[in-house]
Amino acid sequence: xxxxxxxxxxxxxxxxxxxxxxxxxxxxxxxxxxxxxxxxxxxxxxxxxxxxxxxxxxxxxxxxxxxxxxxxxxxxxxxxxxxxxxxxxxxxxxxxxxxxxxxxxxxxxxxxxx
Amino acid sequence: xxxxxxxxxxxxxxxxxxxxxxxxxxxxxxxxxxxxxxxxxxxxxxxxxxxxxxxxxxxxxxxxxxxxxxxxxxxxxxxxxxxxxxxxxxxxxxxxxxxxxxxxxxxxxxxx
Numbered sequence: 001x002x003x004x005x006x007x008x009x010x011x012x013x014x015x016x017x018x019x020x021x022x023x024x025x026x027x028x029x030x031x032x033x034x035x036x037x038x039x040x041x042x043x044x045x046x047x048x049x050x051x052x053x054x055x056x057x058x059x060x061x062x063x064x065x066x067x068x069x070x071x072x073x074x075x076x077x078x079x080x081x082x083x084x085x086x087x088x089x090x091x092x093x094x095x096x097x098x099x100x101x102x103x104x105x106x107x108x109x110x111x112x113x114x
Numbered sequence: 115x116x117x118x119x120x121x122x123x124x125x126x127x128x129x130x131x132x133x134x135x136x137x138x139x140x141x142x143x144x145x146x147x148x149x150x151x152x153x154x155x156x157x158x159x160x161x162x163x164x165x166x167x168x169x170x171x172x173x174x175x176x177x178x179x180x181x182x183x184x185x186x187x188x189x190x191x192x193x194x195x196x197x198x199x200x201x202x203x204x205x206x207x208x209x210x211x212x213x214x215x216x217x218x219x220x221x222x223x224x225x226x
Contacts (some may be wrong), residue, residue: 004157035215042118042203042216043158056213073189102160103214104150 002026004089006106013082014114020078021109025094033103034067035091036060043091048095049075074082082113116140120204120217127194128225135220136189148191148214149178158203159190188224190198194224198209 005024013019025032030051038068046065047057051072061067064082069075069079079086089110119138127133137147153156162171167182175192175194189199201221205214 035214035216036138040193040218041207042120042218045208045213045215048213102163104160105158107155107157 003109004092006090006092006109008109009107010110011096012112012114015082015084017082018078018080019111020076021078021090021092021108021111023075023092023106026104027065027095028104029104030072031051031095031097032069032082033093034075034077037089037091037108038087046077046090049072068095068111079111082111084113087111115127115217116121116208118206118215120202120203120219122220123218124221125193126209126225127224129195131194131224132190132192133191133194134188135202135222137187137217139185139187139188139206141183143209144182144185145209147180147187148205149187151200152219153200158218163204169178180217186196191222194222195222198222199224 007022018038033048034046036046037043045058046061047067049069052069064080089108091105091108093105095101095103121136148163151159151161162178164180169180171178178188180187188226200218203216203219205216
């Protein structure tokens with residue numbers, strides 16, 4: 001399978017705990033994106049990487065969120081001190097380099113914060 | 115931040131009906147428009163990327179048109195089937211970056 005994979009698919013955690021999600025992009029794609037989708041909304045951009053460089057972060061990304069992409073391969077998204085408002089579907093996508101290029105999405109990680 | 119609007123919010127049709135959805139966006143600084151289909155428990159799947167005014171694209175029973183001057187795109191499904199049931203998302207890149215701003219989507223349910 002050469003698509004985008006995300007792990008875990010589901011995560012249930014208690015408020016205040018830290019969680020980390022992983023995304024493995026399509027291997028030749030140099031851009032990687034994180035989006036968040038809540039009920040009734042379309043996916044909202046969180047952050048993106050070109051290779052290992054984090055080029056843009058949304059205002060939605062509070063200080064409790066951090067993302068990394070070491071060596072320009074897989075990426076991790078960590079949420080510290082989770083809050084109930086963090087409950088959402090977290091989607092990862094990858095693409096080649098131009099605005100018209102298709103972004104290929106993973107199936108997402110659904111986070112539930114109790 | 116772009117304002118991308120989709121209508122209707124949801125749609126329930128019978129198998130065999132044809133249907134269409136609308137995506138509206140600001141006509142200035144247009145780069146591209148993406149249509150995605152997102153079935154429950156699966157990955158959002160790209161249907162079309164459209165870049166030129168007047169573009170028409172087709173994939174099986176699904177087709178799309180683009181009018182960048184007036185700022186809208188239509189997605190058509192001919193002869194809807196239950197397997198077409200999904201949320202259809204429209205998205206545009208923000209300025210020259212490829213990060214996408216999505217609409218809220220149109221949720222389609224096709225009953226047998």
